Amino acid sequence: MDTQNKIAIIGGGSWATANIKMLADNTAEKQIFWWMRNADAVAHLREFKHNPNYLSSIEIKLPKHHISTDIKHIIGEANFILLNVPAAFLKEALTDITAEDLKGKYIVSAIKGIVPDENQIIGEFLNQHYNIPFDHFLVLSGPCHAEEVALEKLSYLTIASGDPELAAHFAGLINTRYIQTIVSDDIYGTEWGAVLKNIYAVASGICHGIGYGDNFQAVLISNAIRELERFVDVVHPIDRDIKESAYLGDLLVTAYSQFSRNRTFGNMIGKGYTVTSAQLEMNMIAEGYYAVNCLHQVNKQYKVAMPICEAVYAILYKKKAPVPQMQHLAGQLS
Ligand SMILES: NC(=O)C1=CN([C@@H]2O[C@H](COP(=O)(O)OP(=O)(O)OC[C@H]3O[C@@H](n4cnc5c(N)ncnc54)[C@H](OP(=O)(O)O)[C@@H]3O)[C@@H](O)[C@H]2O)C=CC1
Numbered sequence: 047m048d049t050q051n052k053i054a055i056i057g058g059g060s061w062a063t064a065n066i067k068m069l070a071d072n073t074a075e076k077q078i079f080w081w082m083r084n085a086d087a088v089a090h091l092r093e094f095k096h097n098p099n100y101l102s103s104i105e106i107k108l109p110k111h112h113i114s115t116d117i118k119h120i121i122g123e124a125n126f127i128l129l130n131v132p133a134a135f136l137k138e139a140l141t142d143i144t145a146e147d148l149k150g151k152y153i154v155s156a157i158k159g160i161v162p163d164e165n166q167i168i169g170e171f172l173n174q175h176y177n178i179p180f181d182h183f184l185v186l187s188g189p190c191h192a193e194e195v196a197l198e199k200l201s202y203l204t205i206a207s208g209d210p211e212l213a214a215h216f217a218g219l220i221n222t223r224y225i226q227t228i229v230s231d232d233i234y235g236t237e238w239g240a241v242l243k244n245i246y247a248v249a250s251g252i253c254h255g256i257g258y259g260d261n262f263q264a265v266l267i268s269n270a271i272r273e274l275e276r277f278v279d280v281v282h283p284i285d286r287d288i289k290e291s292a293y294l295g296d297l298l299v300t301a302y303s304q305f306s307r308n309r310t311f312g313n314m315i316g317k318g319y320t321v322t323s324a325q326l327e328m329n330m331i332a333e334g335y336y337a338v339n340c341l342h343q344v345n346k347q348y349k350v351a352m353p354i355c356e357a358v359y360a361i362l363y364k365k366k367a368p369v370p371q372m373q374h375l376a377g378q379l380s
């Protein structure tokens with residue numbers, strides 16, 4: 047294994063900023079490089095050592111020349127590439143990057159989404175479009191909100207990889223006083239679980255926005271974990287315990303948290319905002335919005351019963367009114 051520990055973070059949002067904090071607070075020897083598309087944010091970071099747009103309380107102590115808008119240069123410096131751009135914009139971010147640029151590197155996806163048009167989770171997309179072997183691919187998953195990392199609240203992260211030794215090595219680069227790590231070999235289940243929980247969090251927010259209470263939400267989420275299990279068991283049938291933190295834990299934190307972008311987005315939709323106005327209001331990305339459209343396409347092949355995802359799809363993409371859709375869904379829950 048290449049243990050140089052030169053890590054490039056690709057993306058400039060909340061999770062990228064929180065990931066830099068964990069990596070910097072971890073004491074293993076390493077170098078950290080950071081790419082983001084926003085030149086003003088790079089200039090601000092170099093001068094003032096804070097991301098002006100996301101989690102600005104975190105102090106970023108990287109050398110100035112380690113932060114850049116030149117993605118090819120930043121990727122060229124590192125042997126670990128930590129992808130942290132919302133899935134909807136990943137292809138755009140990697141436009142100038144070729145398979146040759148990524149050859150031999152370890153790619154870590156902290157993204158919880160599906161690549162639009164390709165309708166692929168990140169590991170599949172990188173494997174098919176950039177020849178990344180699964181034993182060079184890792185998934186960094188929750189349950190973990192960037193905001194709580196900023197506050198150094200105890201959090202658990204799951205690292206999944208086709209190579210358990212590699213997963214353990216990367217875990218050793220992000221463990222801190224407030225970050226515990228769990229290692230898994232379930233790349234597909236971890237990725238799909240994270241994609242689906244975002245859609246269920248949107249559903250949870252919509253229900254809250256139209257006036258359902260905690261009693262209904264508990265039933266919704268208990269049905270959501272069964273729906274999630276049905277789907278991952280069809281897409282990648284292995285022996286997994288859906289109650290583990292990477293699956294149930296991630297669903298719970300996103301569906302219930304005040305910090306969840308997906309729940310907040312759903313709540314606004316339930317309250318009558320249009321998709322565009324909710325997105326403008328948030329200034330952050332709700333992956334569940336993009337994911338539900340991709341999932342709707344992907345599930346034409348698998349035909350798994352997914353009434354919660356279908357209700358969210360109908361509201362967001364067919365412009366159906368939330369109240370009757372959720373009433374209809376409620377009739378199917380148990
Ligand atoms: N936040 C969290 O707690 C967690 C997030 N994740 C995952 O991390 C990934 C990144 O999300 P997160 O950091 O939360 O994102 P944020 O919502 O905090 O930030 C949005 C990011 O998306 C970029 N962006 C927005 N619009 C565009 C566009 N049109 N083209 C290109 N880039 C764009 C922004 O760049 P710019 O600032 O230049 O506009 C910014 O980097 C997602 O897959 C998310 O699911 C996973 C675990 C936890």
Ligand SMILES: O=C(CO)COP(=O)(O)O
Pocket residue numbers: 158187188189190191244247296299300305306307308309331332333
């Ligand atoms: O993935 C997350 C927590 O594990 C963050 O989810 P939100 O995008 O809903 O904030």
